[in-house]
Amino acid sequence: MTDLTAAVESVEQLSTVWRAMVLDRDDNADVRDLPGVAVRWADCRFAFWNAVTLTDVGADAALLGQRLGQAADIMRSKKQPGFLWLFEDLLADDARAALDEAAARAGLAYAFPGTGMAGDLLPIPEPHHPDLTFERVTTDGHLRAYADINSRAYGFPLEEGRDGIVGSTLWKKEVYAYLALRDGDPVACAATVEAEGRLFVVLVATEPDAQRRGYGEAVTRKALYEGARATGLTRATLHATAAGAPVYPRIGFEPNTPMRFYGLAG
Numbered sequence: 001m002t003d004l005t006a007a008v009e010s011v012e013q014l015s016t017v018w019r020a021m022v023l024d025r026d027d028n029a030d031v032r033d034l035p036g037v038a039v040r041w042a043d044c045r046f047a048f049w050n051a052v053t054l055t056d057v058g059a060d061a062a063l064l065g066q067r068l069g070q071a072a073d074i075m076r077s078k079k080q081p082g083f084l085w086l087f088e089d090l091l092a093d094d095a096r097a098a099l100d101e102a103a104a105r106a107g108l109a110y111a112f113p114g115t116g117m118a119g120d121l122l123p124i125p126e127p128h129h130p131d132l133t134f135e136r137v138t139t140d141g142h143l144r145a146y147a148d149i150n151s152r153a154y155g156f157p158l159e160e161g162r163d164g165i166v167g168s169t170l171w172k173k174e175v176y177a178y179l180a181l182r183d184g185d186p187v188a189c190a191a192t193v194e195a196e197g198r199l200f201v202v203l204v205a206t207e208p209d210a211q212r213r214g215y216g217e218a219v220t221r222k223a224l225y226e227g228a229r230a231t232g233l234t235r236a237t238l239h240a241t242a243a244g245a246p247v248y249p250r251i252g253f254e255p256n257t258p259m260r261f262y263g264l265a266g
Helices: 003-025 061-076 093-106 140-154 158-165 169-173 215-231
Strands: 030-034 037-041 050-054 083-087 108-119 132-136 176-182 185-195 198-206 236-241 254-264
Touching (some): 003 037, 003 185, 003 198, 003 236, 050 061, 061 254, 132 215, 140 158, 140 176, 140 185, 198 215
Parallel strands (some): 050 083, 198 236
Antiparallel strands (some): 037 050, 108 236
């Protein structure tokens, strides 16, 4: 798979999965596919569910500047903050070179990096970890624990993380979401969801005081194992933060397109 086709796959996976996630939060969420811009904005307090991404393939510097301006205007029109997700391999060379200046002109501030990853890696063996048991998310209590792990891992207030999934029927019924428990206490979480013939990995996190012990990898393997067993799918995709990027290749994922996340400046 070329860098370009991998980037197209990655942005299409985002658009598909985030459509379901934001509509789960609000039936009237802003879900639009505009020319070159996909809007997936729940306008909830969980910033990851407030997303805009650029979808043109091979955008040059002039088109990039136009699209960044459109994206920033959409973000300014919302009550809650969110992110522009930008997949670098969709850009032409001149657009990539001009990206920092164009983003600043649009009023966007670089937030953090990411990496698109994918692999034909399923099925995988049933995972085990000597410290852990695994429990599927099926109750509101499970959802709260899942949200709180993500909040603490990524530095969100607890209320913001809870606004992302607590009360969700989708997460209890259609997402293969798992908690990893150590001595009965949730310490890590991961989920997969079916998306256009692939399993997409979403919201992997580990409690800050339980990191670097293999818990995140183990629960990710559990979510992949159960998702593949239920669906029969063989390909999986994800978008990794810097913290997770070293973990996923051990499972079989291959990095493809680099990503950048932007918020509104100031």
